[in-house]
Amino acid sequence: MFSTVLIANRGEIALRIARTCRELGIRTVAVYSTADQDAPVVRFADEAVHIGPAAPRRSYLNAAAIVEAARKTGAEAIHPGYGFLSEDPDFAEICAAEGLTFIGPPPAVLARLGDKARAREVMADAGLPVLPGGNRTVDTVAEAVERASSVGFPLIIKAAAGGGGRGMAVVREPHDLPRIYAEVRATGQAVFGDSRVYLERYLDGARHVEVQVLADSHGGVVHLGERDCSVQRRRQKLVEETPAPGLAPKTAASLHEAAVRGVRATGYVGAGTFEFLVTGDGEFYFMEINCRIQVEHPVTEMVTGVDLIGEQLRVAAGYPLTLTQADVQPRGASIECRVNAEDPRRGFLPTAGTVTTFRAPGGPFTRVDTHLEAGQRVTADYDPMLAKVVVWAQDRRQAIARMQRALSELAVEGPGVQTTVPFLTEVLAHPRFLDGKHTTTLVDEMTAQA
Template structure:
C-alpha cells in the first residue's frame, strides 16, 4: 500500500480523498493555488504545497508543477479527483515516465476512451449497442451533411474530444446542418484544440443512465448499479439518484452486464462509468465512458455501502477486488443535489464571494460533501459547485422527503446559490412521478 498520496485537485473532492487516505493510514499532500491558500483541503492534508497563481493553467492544470510537488514531497501516487487533469492522457504518460502511480487507468486507455469516436468504435467492435452514427471521424460540413442525410434527421453533431456540452449541436434538417456543424467544430477547436467531429442519430427525450464499474489489474470487473443523471441544464448535471425509477431488475441486470462488457473491451482498471442513453421504448445506447471518479459517486456509495475512493486507491496499489458481482446488493434509494454559487435569476451567473454564515444539514441518512466554511471566500476562478447534499432512505419517496427537509435547512449567507431552484425541481410533479428525461429543465423551467 502507498505511504503518501498527492491530491492534484481542490475543493470538496480533495477533502473527500484526504479523508479516505486518513482511514487507510496514508499520508496526504495537498496542492493549492495562491487563491486557495485558506482552502479547507490545505488545512486537512498532512502537507500542503503552493503550485502557482490563481489561474488553473498556472496551478491545477500545470503538469510540471504538480509532478515537481509530487517528487519533492516523496509521494508515490497522485489522485486526480475529477476535472482538471483527471482525464488528461499526456499527464498520465508523464506520471508513468516518472514512476509515479496515477490513481486511475493507463494513459493509453484514457486516450482511447477520451476520443469519443475511438470509444464508439471500440464499443461497436465489442458488440455494445451504440447510437447509430458515423464510425470514422468527420472534418468538413460537406462530408458531414452527406453522412447525416444517410443516418436521418435529427442528428447530433459532436466534438470527438468534447465534454461538458461543448462542441455539440442538434441539426434537425439538411438546411441547418452546415451552420450547426461549423459552430460546433469551432467550439471544439477553441475548447479542445481539435477539429475532429462525429455525427450520430439524435435520440429524442432520453434518460441519461450511467453505470458505475470497478475493475482491478487482474481482469475482475463488477457493476455497482446505475445512477439516473437526467436532470441536466445545458448538459450539466444538477441532480442524480440511484437506483433509477425507469429500470426494472431485468433491464438493470442487462445494462450492468453490458457495462462490464464495455469495461473489459477497453481493458479498463480503476473506477469508471459507462454512460448510456435510454429511450422511451427502453432501448439503451452507449454514449461515452468516463475514466475517473464522478461528481455523483456518493449516491452509489450510499446504496452499495462501498467507498469508491478507497477502492480506487487499493486497485492502484495492485490489490484485487475483495468482492464479486454476486456480492453487490443495491439497497434503499439515494439522491444528490449539487449546491452551486450561482444566480438562477441572472442566467446562472457565478456568484463568488465571502460566506458570512453557513449552516448545513445533518442527521440520519444525510451526507454533505463540501469544502466551505463560515468566513470562507469563494474564489472566482473555478467551478461554481460548493457542496453536494446527499440523502439516503428506504425508498424513493422517503429519499425525496428527506432531501426536501435537508434543502430546507441549508443556510448560506453572503452569496447567492441555486438552493431554491433545486428545491423547486424536487417538488415538481414530473420529478415526483419519476418521469424525467434530459429535457426536463428545458421543458419545465427555462421558459418561465
C-alpha cells in the same frame, strides 16, 4: 499500499480523497493555486504545495508543476480526482515516465476511451448498441453536411475530447449545421485543446442512465448498479439518484451486463462509468465512458456501502478488488443534489461573491460533500459547484422528502452569491420527477415555463 499520495485537484473532491487516504493511513499532499491558498484541503492534508496562479492552465492543468510537487514531497502516486488532468493520457504517461502511479486507467486505455468517437467504435465492436452516427471525426463543414444526411435530424455535434457536458450542441435544422459545427469545434479547441468533433443522432425525451464499474488488474470486474442523471441543464447534471426510478429490471440487468462487457473488452482498470441513453420503451444506447471517479459517486456509496475512492487506491496499488459481484447488494434509495453558484432565473449563469454564511444540513442519513466555508470567496475561475447534498432512505419517496428537508436547512448567503437550491427544490416537487417519469428535457421545460 502507497505511503504518500498527491491529490492533483481542488474543492470537495480533493477533500474527499484526502479523507479516505487518512482512514487508510496514507499521507497526503495537496496542491493549490493562489486562489485556493485558504482552502480546507490545504489545512487537512499532511503537506501542501503552491503550484501557480488561479488560472487552471497555470495551476491545476500544469502537469510539470504537479509532477515537481510530487517529486519534492516524496509522493508515490497521484490521484487526479475528476476534471482537470483526470482523463489525460499524456499526463498518465508523464506520471509513468517519472515513476509515479497514476490512480486511474492505464494510459493506453485512456487514449482509446477518452476520445469519444473512438470509444463509440470500440464499444460497437464489443457489441454495445450505439446511436446512428459516424465513429470517425468530421474535419470540414462539407463532411459534416454529408454525414448528417445519413445520421438524420435532430443530431448532436460533440467534441471528441469533451466531457462534463461541455463541447456539444444539438442541431435540429440543416441550415443551422455549419454555424453550430463551427461553434463546437471552437469550444473543443478552447476548453480541451482539441477541435475534433463527431456527429450522433439526438434522442428527444430520453433518460440519461449510467452504470458504475470497478475493475482490477487481476481480472476482477464488478458493477455497482445504475444511476439516473436525467435532471440536467445544458447537458450538465443537477440531480442524480440510484436506483434509476421506473427502470424495468430486465433493462437494468442489460445495462449492467453491457457495462461489464465493455470493461472486459477494453482492459479497463480502476473506477469508471458507462453512460447510456434509455428510451421510453427500454431501448438503450452507449454514449461514452468516464474514465475517472464521478461527481455523483456518493449515491452509489450510500446504497452499496462501498468506498469507491478506497477501491481506486487499492487497485492502483496492485491489489485485487475487496468485493465480488455477489457482495454488491444495493439497499434503499439515494439522491444527490448539486448546489452550484448559479442563478437559474438568468439561464444558470455563474454568480460570484463572498459567502458570509454557510450552514450545512444534518440529520439522519444526510451527507454533505463540500469545501465551502463562511468567508470564502466564490470566483468564476473554476466550476461553480459549491456542495453536494446527498441523502439515503429506505425508498425513493422517503429519499425525496429527506432531500427537501435537507435543502431547507442549507444556508449559503453572501452579497452576489445566488445558488441553485430554490430551483432544486422545485425539481424535487415536480410531478414528473415525483413519478420518476422525467427525462433530459425536464429542466428546459421548467425554465421555459418560468
